[in-house]
Amino acid sequence: MTPESAPESAPESTLDSTPPEPVLAPGAGPAAGPSAEGRRERGLPRERWQVELAEAVRDPGELCRLLGLDASVAAEARRAAAGFPLLVPRPFLERMAHGDPHDPLLRQVLPLGAELSSPPGWVADPLEEAAALAAPGLVKKYDGRALLLATGACAVHCRYCFRREFPYADHGASSAGTAAALAAIAADPSIREVILSGGDPLLLDDDRLADLLGRIVAIPTVSRIRIHTRLPVVLPSRVTRRLVDLLADLPTPAVVVIHANHPAELGPDQEAAVRALASSRAILLNQAVLLTGVNDSLPVLLGLSERLLAVGVLPYYLHLPDRVVGTAHFDVPEAKAVALVDSLRQKLSGYAVPRLVREVPGEASKVSIA
Ligand code: SF4
Numbered sequence: 001m002t003p004e005s006a007p008e009s010a011p012e013s014t015l016d017s018t019p020p021e022p023v024l025a026p027g028a029g030p031a032a033g034p035s036a037e038g039r040r041e042r043g044l045p046r047e048r049w050q051v052e053l054a055e056a057v058r059d060p061g062e063l064c065r066l067l068g069l070d071a072s073v074a075a076e077a078r079r080a081a082a083g084f085p086l087l088v089p090r091p092f093l094e095r096m097a098h099g100d101p102h103d104p105l106l107r108q109v110l111p112l113g114a115e116l117s118s119p120p121g122w123v124a125d126p127l128e129e130a131a132a133l134a135a136p137g138l139v140k141k142y143d144g145r146a147l148l149l150a151t152g153a154c155a156v157h158c159r160y161c162f163r164r165e166f167p168y169a170d171h172g173a174s175s176a177g178t179a180a181a182l183a184a185i186a187a188d189p190s191i192r193e194v195i196l197s198g199g200d201p202l203l204l205d206d207d208r209l210a211d212l213l214g215r216i217v218a219i220p221t222v223s224r225i226r227i228h229t230r231l232p233v234v235l236p237s238r239v240t241r242r243l244v245d246l247l248a249d250l251p252t253p254a255v256v257v258i259h260a261n262h263p264a265e266l267g268p269d270q271e272a273a274v275r276a277l278a279s280s281r282a283i284l285l286n287q288a289v290l291l292t293g294v295n296d297s298l299p300v301l302l303g304l305s306e307r308l309l310a311v312g313v314l315p316y317y318l319h320l321p322d323r324v325v326g327t328a329h330f331d332v333p334e335a336k337a338v339a340l341v342d343s344l345r346q347k348l349s350g351y352a353v354p355r356l357v358r359e360v361p362g363e364a365s366k367v368s369i370a
Pocket of ligand 1: 157161163
């Protein structure tokens with residue numbers, strides 16, 4: 001099973017009548033709009049991000065037509081996408097170069113024939129997360145924190161995803177699972193930080209997110225909430241005024257870890273989304289995955305750190321890819337990765353150099369490589 005796709009249904013109301021809700025301008029103050037429930041009750045259209053999500057590209061032929069690529073690319077993608085479908089939101093697609101089948105953003109989402117064969121050692125659950133479930137919907141790998149699977153849905157399907165085979169439905173990424181996970185967190189005072197992950201937790205609409213955040217904050221032993229999300233990058237309109245309000249109202253600043261792998265992912269809309277998140281006083285970090293053909297070069301990694309700092313995000317982690325089946329073509333040899341980070345260190349201030357890490361099942365924390 002794979003991360004669940006964004007809903008395919010058309011928006012309830014016509015796009016023409018949808019008042020666009022722009023990403024907050026830098027420095028704009030919070031101003032609550034109607035909630036998702038309120039919008040439904042009042043017959044208002046879905047929010048802009050939900051419309052954009054429904055319009056994400058799912059067909060390899062359409063992807064190739066929009067990017068001016070040869071039909072043979074689509075044919076291969078169709079074969080390779082059988083077990084893990086293509087899903088690309090249009091704001092991410094708009095950041096790709098036209099006519100370039102090797103574009104580094106495209107490479108992250110385009111199914112390739114190479115996915116159909118894996119060498120020994122590439123497995124369905126490389127991090128053994130199924131064995132680390134403390135309760136339905138709750139993964140507890142390390143002391144002091146636990147990962148709540150808020151949803152199995154994503155707005156984009158990253159071909160390198162280490163959870164591309166994860167059976168979310170079997171492991172509690174659901175309302176019932178969330179209730180069980182919250183009960184387990186409340187019963188374990190050693191859990192001081194709750195990490196919302198998935199799937200992408202910001203695919204919950206604002207009402208559901210408000211409810212979830214409220215229930216976590218009500219647990220007295222939890223002192224911090226961390227959110228891992230790719231949405232400010234691939235669907236920046238998700239950063240609504242209400243989302244910023246929700247984060248601003250938390251008793252302690254949220255830690256928001258965005259996920260950008262290449263500097264070209266961070267255009268003006270993404271920058272506005274990140275600046276809006278910063279206005280909630282959230283601590284903003286980035287984690288990237290080091291991927292062959294995407295960002296395995298010094299100029300690209302330099303550019304990524306520079307771009308992240310320019311928009312107010314600290315480069316935090318550079319992950320070696322996890323060995324999940326179908327992703328061996330993204331692997332980067334460890335010696336090359338170490339050399340790249342050593343070179344970064346010679347060019348950048350210390351705070352601008354991400355930590356090179358690998359996750360090893362059974363270890364007490366991520367393993368620092370460089
Ligand atoms: S890497 Fe993150 S956003 Fe991408 S498919 Fe996996 S869980 Fe979803």
